[in-house]
Amino acid sequence: MNNNWLIKKKEGLYCIPGDFYIDPIYPVNSALITHSHTDHARPGNRKILGTPDTINIMKLRYGENYCQYSQKIELGNVLRIKGVNIKFIPAGHILGSSQIYLEYKGEIIIVSGDYKRRKDLTCDLFEVNKCHTFITEATFGLPIFSHPDDINETSKLIKSINNNSNYCHLIGVYALGKCQRLITLLRKLGFNDVIYLHRALMKISDYYIDRKINLGELRNISELKTTDYLNKLVLCPPSSLSDRWSQRFRKVIKGFVSGWMGIKQRIKQKNIQLPIVISDHADWNEILTTIEEISPEKVLVTHGREEGLLSYLKEKKITCSGLNLIGFEDEDD
Amino acid sequence: MKMIKLSKLLDDLLLNPSKKKKIKILVDYFNSIETTEKELALSIFSKNFSTKLIKANDIKIMIKRKISEELFSYSYDYVGDLAETFSLLWPKRKEKKSISFLNFMNSVAKYDNKKSLINFLEKTFDNISSNEIYVIIKILTGGLRVGVSDGILKECLTKQGVRNKFEIEEYWHAFSPSFNNFFNWLNGAELPDNINKKELFHSFMLSDTLDESQIIKLNIKDYLCEFKWDGIRAQIVVSNSGRIYSRNGEDITNSFPELNIKSNKVSVIDGELVVKKNGKILSFNDLQKRIGRKKVSSKIIDQYPIHFVAYDILFMNDSDCRNLNLSTRKKKLESLLKILNVSNISLSPIINFNSWNDLKNLRSKSLNNHIEGIMLKKKNSLYLRGRPKGSWYKWKRNPFFIDFIIMYAQRGHGKRSSFYSDFTFGCWTDNSFKNLVPVGKAYSGFTNEELKNLDRWVRSNTLERFGPVRSVKSSLVVEIAFDNINFSTRHKSGVALRFPRFSRIRWDKPPNEVCVLNDIKKLIN
Numbered sequence: 001m002n003n004n005w006l007i008k009k010k011e012g013l014y015c016i017p018g019d020f021y022i023d024p025i026y027p028v029n030s031a032l033i034t035h036s037h038t039d040h041a042r043p044g045n046r047k048i049l050g051t052p053d054t055i056n057i058m059k060l061r062y063g064e065n066y067c068q069y070s071q072k073i074e075l076g077n078v079l080r081i082k083g084v085n086i087k088f089i090p091a092g093h094i095l096g097s098s099q100i101y102l103e104y105k106g107e108i109i110i111v112s113g114d115y116k117r118r119k120d121l122t123c124d125l126f127e128v129n130k131c132h133t134f135i136t137e138a139t140f141g142l143p144i145f146s147h148p149d150d151i152n153e154t155s156k157l158i159k160s161i162n163n164n165s166n167y168c169h170l171i172g173v174y175a176l177g178k179c180q181r182l183i184t185l186l187r188k189l190g191f192n193d194v195i196y197l198h199r200a201l202m203k204i205s206d207y208y209i210d211r212k213i214n215l216g217e218l219r220n221i222s223e224l225k226t227t228d229y230l231n232k233l234v235l236c237p238p239s240s241l242s243d244r245w246s247q248r249f250r251k252v253i254k255g256f257v258s259g260w261m262g263i264k265q266r267i268k269q270k271n272i273q274l275p276i277v278i279s280d281h282a283d284w285n286e287i288l289t290t291i292e293e294i295s296p297e298k299v300l301v302t303h304g305r306e307e308g309l310l311s312y313l314k315e316k317k318i319t320c321s322g323l324n325l326i327g328f329e330d331e332d333d
Numbered sequence: 334m335k336m337i338k339l340s341k342l343l344d345d346l347l348l349n350p351s352k353k354k355k356i357k358i359l360v361d362y363f364n365s366i367e368t369t370e371k372e373l374a375l376s377i378f379s380k381n382f383s384t385k386l387i388k389a390n391d392i393k394i395m396i397k398r399k400i401s402e403e404l405f406s407y408s409y410d411y412v413g414d415l416a417e418t419f420s421l422l423w424p425k426r427k428e429k430k431s432i433s434f435l436n437f438m439n440s441v442a443k444y445d446n447k448k449s450l451i452n453f454l455e456k457t458f459d460n461i462s463s464n465e466i467y468v469i470i471k472i473l474t475g476g477l478r479v480g481v482s483d484g485i486l487k488e489c490l491t492k493q494g495v496r497n498k499f500e501i502e503e504y505w506h507a508f509s510p511s512f513n514n515f516f517n518w519l520n521g522a523e524l525p526d527n528i529n530k531k532e533l534f535h536s537f538m539l540s541d542t543l544d545e546s547q548i549i550k551l552n553i554k555d556y557l558c559e560f561k562w563d564g565i566r567a568q569i570v571v572s573n574s575g576r577i578y579s580r581n582g583e584d585i586t587n588s589f590p591e592l593n594i595k596s597n598k599v600s601v602i603d604g605e606l607v608v609k610k611n612g613k614i615l616s617f618n619d620l621q622k623r624i625g626r627k628k629v630s631s632k633i634i635d636q637y638p639i640h641f642v643a644y645d646i647l648f649m650n651d652s653d654c655r656n657l658n659l660s661t662r663k664k665k666l667e668s669l670l671k672i673l674n675v676s677n678i679s680l681s682p683i684i685n686f687n688s689w690n691d692l693k694n695l696r697s698k699s700l701n702n703h704i705e706g707i708m709l710k711k712k713n714s715l716y717l718r719g720r721p722k723g724s725w726y727k728w729k730r731n732p733f734f735i736d737f738i739i740m741y742a743q744r745g746h747g748k749r750s751s752f753y754s755d756f757t758f759g760c761w762t763d764n765s766f767k768n769l770v771p772v773g774k775a776y777s778g779f780t781n782e783e784l785k786n787l788d789r790w791v792r793s794n795t796l797e798r799f800g801p802v803r804s805v806k807s808s809l810v811v812e813i814a815f816d817n818i819n820f821s822t823r824h825k826s827g828v829a830l831r832f833p834r835f836s837r838i839r840w841d842k843p844p845n846e847v848c849v850l851n852d853i854k855k856l857i858n
Contacts, residue, residue: 143400144408144421262421264467265413268347308407315401 005104006133008323013111013135017104018084020049022111032086034113035097036061037176039328043067051075051088053096053211057176060207075124091115092126093280094177095208101129109133110294116279117286118150121184122177122213126290134296135323139281140259141301141309147259147283153276154185157255160274161191161233164253168229169274170246171255172238175201177280179235180208182257183215185278186233196221198236198245242271259283291318303328334366334434339374340464343471346479355481359489372512373438375490377472378481381510386447387454389415389474395451396422410744410801414478416470420463429462437469483581494519499536499718506582507533531599532572534582535647535655536718538603540708540725548689555713557659558684558692561706561727562642563617563817563831564607565624569641571600571673588626589639591677600669601647604681607703609640614703616819618829643670644681647716655716662716696730705816706730732814733856734836735760736847739809740771742791743802752784753791753803758813758833759826761849769807770826770850778814778835787838810842811835818856826850828857 005016012024020030027044034040034050036057041050043062048055052072059066073079075098079086083105088098093114100111108131115137117126140147161169173179179201186195194217197205202220209215221234229249240246241254259279260266267275282290287309291299299320301309306322313320345358359378363371376382396419397405405422412418437457444450454473458466471477487501496504496519507528508515514525524530567585570576575593577586586593589606608615608623615637622637623629646654646666654662663683670680684707686692696707706729714724737758745754759771779787794806814836821829828850 142408142411143404144412144418146421146425263412264344264347264417268350271350273348305407305411308404311401311403311407 005107006102006109008325012325013323015084015102015104018081018086018102020081022100023113032100033058034091034100034111035093037094037114040113047071049073049079049086051096051098054098057096057204057207060203089127089129090124092117092120092123095123095180095211095213097123099127099129101131107132109135110296111135112137112290114139114281115290116282117290118147120181120280121188122180122208128290128293130294131296133298133300134291134294135300135302136287136291136309137281138287138301138304138306138309140279140283141287141305143284143308143312145259145262145283146285147262147279148277150181150185150278151189153257153278154182154189157233157274157276158186158189158191160253160255161231165231166251168231168249168252169233169255170241170249170252171233171235171257171274171276172241172270172272173201173235173257174280175237176204178257178278180205180213180215181280182235182276182278183218184213187214187216191233192216193233194219196224196232196234198234198240200237200240201235238270288312334370335431336434336437336465336468337431337462339434340468343468343477343479344464346481350480352485355485356489356492359481359485360492363489363493367435368516370435371516373435375486375512375515376510378477378486379483379505379509380475381512382472383475383510384441384444384450384473386444386450387473391447391451392416392419392470392474395419395455399424413744415474416467419470420467423458423463423466425463426459430460432457432461432465441473490519495521502536502582503534504528506578506584529572531648531651532570532574532576534568534570534576534578534584535601536582537566537568537580538645538716538718538725539720540710540727541720541722543709543726543728551709553689555711556709557712558686559644559681559708559710560684560704561708561729562605562607562614562681563703563705564605564620564642567604567606567641568647569594569602569604569643569678571596571598571602573597588623588629590629591634591639592641594673594675596673598650600649600673602641602643602666602669602678603645603647604641604643604678607640607642608637609677610638614640616703616829617817617831618819618821618823639677641678642681643678645716658713658715659710660712692728696728729816732816732836733818734812734814735853735856736810736839736842737772737813738769738807738844738847739805739811740769740807741802741804742787745776752788754784754788756787756811756835758811760847760853761845763849763851766845766849772824772826772828772850772853773813773815773830773833775811775813775833775835779838783835783838808844810839810844810847812837812839818853820854820857826853828854 007014011021011026011028013022020032021028022032023034023040024031030047031045032049033054036054041058043066045067047069048067049071055070055072073088075088075090085103087101089101091097091099091113093116097113099113102109110129110131112135115126173182183195196219198221205215205218226248230251238256253273255274255276256270256272257276257278259281261275262277297319299313299318300323302323302325310320310322342362346355349355349358392415400422408422409418444453487498490501491498518524566580568578569592571594573595575595576584577589577592579585608619619637623639643666646662646669648654649665649669654665667680670678706727709726711724737760739756740759741757742753743755745752755774755776757771757774759769762768762770790809791803791805795803796806797804813833815830815833817831819829820827
């Protein structure tokens with residue numbers, strides 16, 4: 001990086017004047033957290049700063065030892081740490097997710113965290129802010145990724161449930177964010193049946209309900225007898241789709257809700273019959289639009305398909321370079 | 334039928350790995366379309382359809398007019414399938430028309446030059462969905478890669494009419510590439526006049542793998558023994574026009590013109606294709622230079638002269654020999670070869686033996702580099718199609734096992750497209766244990782669980798990346814099994830392994846215990 005006050009260290013991005021890290025992968029003294037997915041929000045830091053939802057969810061997931069001190073900051077509020085002005089702005093990724101805006105001696109850097117530009121009933125819309133340097137994620141940073149409309153994709157699931165009433169629909173979703181977004185989409189389309197959840201999805205969904213997000217009637221799958229699975233919709237973590245737990249469902253249609261499901265060979269690998277392409281990350285066009293709207297002097301690209309995005313930006317004569325940050329899960333959508 | 338239906342079919346086939354399910358999907362599909370469409374679909378699925386005008390490279394050129402070379406290759410590397418990459422990258426328009434499969438195929442057939450066909454395709458692609466583009470590219474480039482083998486197709490066809498598996502295997506190539514009237518024949522009609530039944534392929538007799546523990550149950554006097562040649566199984570039809578067929582009934586006459594023997598009486602012999610020069614049979618690597626050619630230059634013929642080791646006879650001078658026993662057939666074969674008097678066909682010698690121990694010794698001494706083991710054939714067995722129990726046994730010699738070091742890893746294709754699953758392995762050049770030289774590539778022999786571990790190991794031990802390939806730390810030792818080893822001028826190491834595959838991953842073995850190149854060369858003969 002050219003600027004000399006935000007640098008890459010083995011723990012992650014480090015702000016020298018502010019003496020803090022952003023989403024560090026190893027425990028540090030002081031960390032700013034963009035959102036509560038486990039590859040960005042790790043336990044064991046001494047001090048953390050994040051939005052109330054991010055902090056609450058971390059506590060819910062990791063228990064009391066999630067850190068020694070936590071400080072909450074509302075989206076949009078400004079905080080000054082050792083001469084660095086800090087603002088958390090909505091990223092549209094999941095509940096509580098944020099971009100981190102840093103200003104030091106008149107120079108502005110925005111760290112995007114993970115983001116998307118589509119409407120999501122479970123979180124605030126991404127906010128465009130001007131800056132000198134924009135650090136963008138690139139999970140779907142190749143032109144092959146063009147996420148379809150989420151309403152259409154959700155209808156595919158409802159249609160399959162209606163057409164296959166003697167099957168159980170077992171759908172893999174990420175526990176935090178994707179699960180609740182899918183449920184709000186289903187409810188919006190008038191799907192009012194009880195939705196059964198794998199135990200691992202209950203805690204976070206209950207938190208969303210506490211936050212007044214309408215998820216309709218949810219039940220733990222353990223309340224259902226093996227003989228009653230047919231014609232039910234069951235959501236589970238993606239890893240459970242192929243483990244022994246899923247063998248209890250005899251007549252089953254397996255689905256997976258993910259941005260990767262737009263690639264046929266990926267669907268085949270996962271042994272999925274019902275791919276549903278809904279992503280909480282920006283697709284290729286959204287990344288490009290975002291960069292265009294912000295029009296920073298310089299773009300830095302972090303995790304994901306960095307090479308593709310960098311190659312395109314260079315072709316368009318946009319100043320850019322790769323950060324090669326490690327530790328962020330490639331497959332976490 | 335709309336093209337979109339074919340796209341749905343390909344998706345269904347791709348997402349249902351079980352053979353039974355694939356057959357059901359295909360049968361339902363064939364039942365739902367018109368005969369002309371069936372003929373076309375069959376020629377596509379059996380890889381007989383080709384435009385000849387367009388190659389994979391033309392497809393790449395088309396897309397590179399829309400997107401930079403670099404972005405294309407990153408995308409292709411990620412997706413691992415050309416048709417899918419192309420269809421996802423082609424610029425999208427809002428208005429989509431669905432096109433008819435038949436109309437499209439008829440239009441394509443009308444073009445006789447590349448430029449105008451490409452022009453037509455570009456216009457078509459602008460108006461259709463990416464799923465339809467995907468199907469079209471798959472059709473035009475010839476490889477559907479949805480896991481439909483000829484075996485699955487033949488099985489489906491047995492459910493489409495009144496013909497059995499063997500009839501289909503023997504006759505279907507006669508209808509290719511267009512499969513005109515094939516479905517009439519399948520439903521009981523006579524073979525069309527233009528098809529000469531005698532010149533057609535005849536299904537092979539196949540062998541079982543010998544279970545060593547069962548060997549004592551066999552009566553030694555009932556069997557004769559021959560070498561198992563490391564070549565390609567083939568069938569020579571001596572006839573008015575002369576034909577050579579591969580193991581699965583494909584006409585390969587053009588690749589081996591030296592063996593195209595004409596006579597007004599039909600004879601059919603079974604044997605193995607090998608390359609033989611100055612009285613010496615060369616390695617399988619040399620034979621590979623002769624495979625898959627539509628035309629063979631005289632230079633290649635001189636360099637890699639083909640030879641046929643004959644071991645059985647199906648027809649002799651128009652009379653069917655398949656109901657004679659093996660000993661009688663061997664005599665017939667010998668007399669036919671005398672009559673034909675062709676220098677590049679010889680009789681597969683019979684090995685004398687007195688005990689099973691004789692055979693065991695013969696097999697374990699591993700003979701030489703163009704023989705992969707021995708065959709045991711029951712003397713009174715008839716020539717039966719398929720794999721009749723207890724008639725023919727193959728007894729391959731044991732593979733070699735050697736420890737190597739992983740040097741490079743590459744992402745796989747198809748269902749392994751996100752895993753590093755193709756490995757280049759090597760050994761030390763000399764006793765200083767400083768430099769490695771690549772010896773071969775292996776991409777099988779590990780379990781899915783081991784593949785995940787290997788993939789993880791590659792990602793955390795990468796030194797450099799070259800597109801889809803990563804060089805890795807010289808620290809992981811794997812035991813590689815291979816069937817044979819030969820000198821090779823094509824490889825930097827100077828040796829080529831036959832069918833190398835993983836045997837064990839030796840996570841704990843230190844790399845300096847792996848052998849050096851000279852030790853490996855000593856294995857050759």
